Amino acid sequence: xxxxxxxxxxTNSYANDANENYVPSGKQGQAQQGQQSTPGDPNDKKGPKAxxxxxxxxxxxxxxxxxxxxxxxxxxxxxETNSNTREGARNRALNEGSGATEHPNPTRGDPxxxxxxxxxxxxxxxxxxxxxxx
Numbered sequence: 001x002x003x004x005x006x007x008x009x010x011t012n013s014y015a016n017d018a019n020e021n022y023v024p025s026g027k028q029g030q031a032q033q034g035q036q037s038t039p040g041d042p043n044d045k046k047g048p049k050a051x052x053x054x055x056x057x058x059x060x061x062x063x064x065x066x067x068x069x070x071x072x073x074x075x076x077x078x079x080e081t082n083s084n085t086r087e088g089a090r091n092r093a094l095n096e097g098s099g100a101t102e103h104p105n106p107t108r109g110d111p112x113x114x115x116x117x118x119x120x121x122x123x124x125x126x127x128x129x130x131x132x133x134x
Contacts, residue, residue: 048074068125080112080128089113089131097123 048070053062061069068076083089090113093100097115101122104111110130114122 066125076125078128080130082110082130084132086111086131089129092129093127096127100129 048062050056050060050062053070054065055063055067057063057067057069063069064076066076071077081089081092083092090100090102093113093115095115098118099116099120100113101116101120102111102113106112109128111133112128112130114126114128116122
């Protein structure tokens with residue numbers, strides 16, 4: 001107990017409470033309702049199952065026929081980063097490969113860069129490094 005609390009005669013309400021089932025103020029009604037949460041059925045998971053997928057990753061996650069990991073919707077996971085500038089997006093792509101290729105006018109999504117290999121070919125299943133439109 002602090003010296004100020006002793007001088008002022010104030011203490012925390014739970015410091016001197018012998019009750020082990022302390023309930024913070026404002027929560028009294030909620031603690032006694034007796035509602036218990038029941039965990040969901042572990043066999044009731046959503047998303048693709050590795051046994052039903054065309055492929056399986058080394059960690060056991062479902063993949064498509066190209067080796068891309070599948071998300072809960074069954075579609076391939078696509079990784080994206082967002083940069084404030086075009087230069088920032090290009091630098092991020094360069095950090096992942098030998099070069100960067102730009103997709104300035106994609107049919108879907110924002111303009112972006114992809115990392116490339118030593119031959120200048122886009123790396124398969126590579127991250128989209130997005131940058132804002134002008």
